[in-house]
Structure formats: structure tokens, C-alpha cells
Amino acid sequence: MAVDPDCIFCKIVAGELPSRRVDEDERTIAFMDISPATRGHALVIPRAHARDLMEVDPEDLRAAAVAAKRLAERMLRRLGADGVNLINSCGAEAWQTVFHFHIHVIPRYAGDPLKLPWVPAPGRPDQIAQAARELQGP
Ligand code: 5GP
Ligand code: ZN
DSSP: OOOOTTOHHHHHHHTSSOOOEEEEOSSEEEEEOSSOSSTTOEEEEESSOOOSTTTSOHHHHHHHHHHHHHHHHHHHHHSOOSEEEEEOOOSGGGTOOSOSOOEEEEEEOTTOOOOSSOOOOOOOHHHHHHHHHHHOOO
């Protein structure tokens, strides 16, 4: 499997960096974004390193899309979200900052103030942990 030793998301896959994991399957893992745009914001990534949408293996892309849908369903059912944004940024000009392919799964709440692009700011660890507990498990 492709690994980039300098990639923070590869380190999260390997467990070398901590993350709040909320879902996994053979090809993907999902974990909470450290700077959530809204309560429950998660990221789905393939286990294999690929820089971006142009480089990701088609089977990994399929698996990541299915995983994102799985998480979106949980956000609606468990977090009380009213909608979900799936966002992928491909290239620095498109706001990509971590160059390991990922899909943002961002729960949306009626009347929430989120505008795109959001400005990342560290979330409160206790609030991220609580949302992770609600999203974990099938
Ligand atoms: P991008 O800007 O590439 O579309 O998204 C990268 C996302 O990764 C950002 O929303 C950022 O908050 C998140 N992120 C960056 N570093 C870490 C980290 O070490 N752990 C977690 N959980 N999220 C991270
Ligand atoms: Zn990587």
C-alpha cells in the first residue's frame, strides 16, 4: 500500500498520530476534523496515500464516497443535522492544505452560520470527542 512518510494523514492511518476515528473499512478510515467547520465535521480518507482527486485510485474513491454517505446518514440520525456538505478540495488553489486525498463530511444545521470557504480554527477537544462518540459504530 502506498505510504508517504511525511504525510500527516498516513501517520493517522498508521496510528502514529492520534485521531478520533469514527468509521473504517478495508479501504478507508474516517476521523474527526481537528478544526471543525460545524459540530461533527469529519474526514474520510483512503488508507493508501494519494495526493488528490487526480491521483486517487478509482476503487478507493468509490469506497470513500460510500463511507462519506454512511457518515452523512449518521449525522442526520444521531447529531440532528438537517443536511450535509461533502467537499473535496483538489489543489492548493482549491483550498487543499493536506495532500492526502480526503472528503470533508460536514453536517449542516438549520440556520448555522457556515459560509464557504470556512476559516479553520481549532475545535474544543471535549466537543469533538462528544460528537465522535455519537458517530462511532455502525
Ligand atoms: P483541506 O484544507 O486539505 O481540504 O483539509 C484538511 C483538513 O484537515 C482541515 O479541515 C484541517 O482542519 C484538518 N487537519 C489538519 N491537520 C489535522 C490533524 O492533524 N488531525 C485532524 N484530525 N485533522 C487535521
Ligand atoms: Zn498520506
